[in-house]
């Protein structure tokens with residue numbers, strides 16, 4: 272029997288929380304572990320109160336598999352959570368907030384620009400950007416704030432590859448805007464009045480300035496670019512020129528600056544956690560160093576060379592399992608439906624806790640252990656149905672996944688090839704933050720002991 276057709280047997284339990292604030296503190300401390308604990312106690316469906324909102328959480332492999340089924344697509348909608356952002360930009364729609372045909376239409380416009388194809392032939396350019404970033408931000412003898420350094424690196428890479436220019440002078444503004452928008456308008460963990468702060472207004476104005484520059488740049492170069500050289504911004508702008516209904520003027524700034532909202536914090540936090548996890552595990556570090564020394568032994572690299580660094584790939588996958596930046600996906604129920612013996616009502620706000628299985632012994636033996644060999648056959652623990660979802664599930668699965676994979680592998684290979692790094696102090700235990708994107712705390716630093724190459 273399909274999980275959506277399971278007869279309704281019980282009232283959905285409400286997780287015990289504190290008076291007035293509910294489970295806000297548990298969620299702020301460690302949402303991934305909180306959902307795992309609740310899943311163990313209550314099963315795949317439970318309710319969580321956060322201040323004056325109550326969310327229904329659907330979690331585990333059941334939920335991860337449901338999200339991509341026909342019922343899942345019919346019953347779950349993204350729109351409500353992103354409406355505030357769309358309104359804030361004076362736009363009509365955004366990729367993350369559309370569903371059904373409208374979503375498909377936008378995804379089709381952006382698919383090529385976000386794909387692995389977009390970086391074909393550009394691996395060595397990505398390495399040059401990484402080298403530039405290392406020379407700029409990672410000085411020998413210094414303790415480098417890892418996440419911040421990664422934010423500059425990622426902006427440099429995404430800007431160059433996806434949009435044609437690297438807007439480093441806007442990094443702080445982009446980050447501030449993401450912080451406010453995700454906290455206030457999308458996840459609604461903070462009050463709306465914060466949007467009146469001059470800090471936010473200034474940052475948002477700068478992001479608009481960046482968006483308008485990108486649009487002006489397109490028009491300045493229009494006609495001179497061959498089809499095969501077109502980037503994401505060209506594809507978005509071409510859609511606008513071709514069909515104003517598809518991509519109206521009002522939606523341009525939101526869409527052209529979208530890659531930074533989607534890719535900056537996600538990648539920066541993931542590779543920040545990678546640096547910590549690898550330095551914490553000397554055996555993984557040793558294997559990675561041996562691998563990357565062989566990778567770069569001949570100077571330039573070919574695309575197939577990325578297949579020769581299994582330890583780097585294993586460490587990235589293990590980082591995404593243990594430090595998922597997207598703990599859950601947020602949705603609204605479009606209609607009443609049954610799930611795992613519970614009745615979900617139309618309009619209920621939902622968290623789909625897809626990262627819960629990442630921490631379950633049943634699927635990943637000794638789940639707290641950083642074990643970079645889990646993903647190689649015959650173990651291939653991530654291949655079990657619904658257990659591993661760092662890029663989400665269903666129609667909104669990360670569109671930049673292939674790009675992110677190459678970007679993270681090359682960046683980490685190059686960083687660990689170039690630099691001899693150490694935790695500072697050596698027994699440092701990672702502090703994490705959860706808002707807006709879970710990841711290492713901004714004060715996480717590593718010591719640059721010297722250059723390896």
Ligand code: HEM
Pocket residue numbers: 349366367368378385429530531533534535537538541591596597600601661662663664666667668669670671672674675
């Ligand atoms: C560590 C790296 C990354 C992770 C873990 C990640 C994770 C995710 C997740 C979980 C979603 C689904 C959200 C949902 O269902 O509500 C998503 C969507 C998306 N991601 Fe990523 N992402 C990463 C990097 C990137 C990069 C580098 C880009 C491109 C610059 C990107 C572009 C997108 C886009 C455009 C969407 C929206 C897809 C849609 O709504 O159809 N992501 N990502």
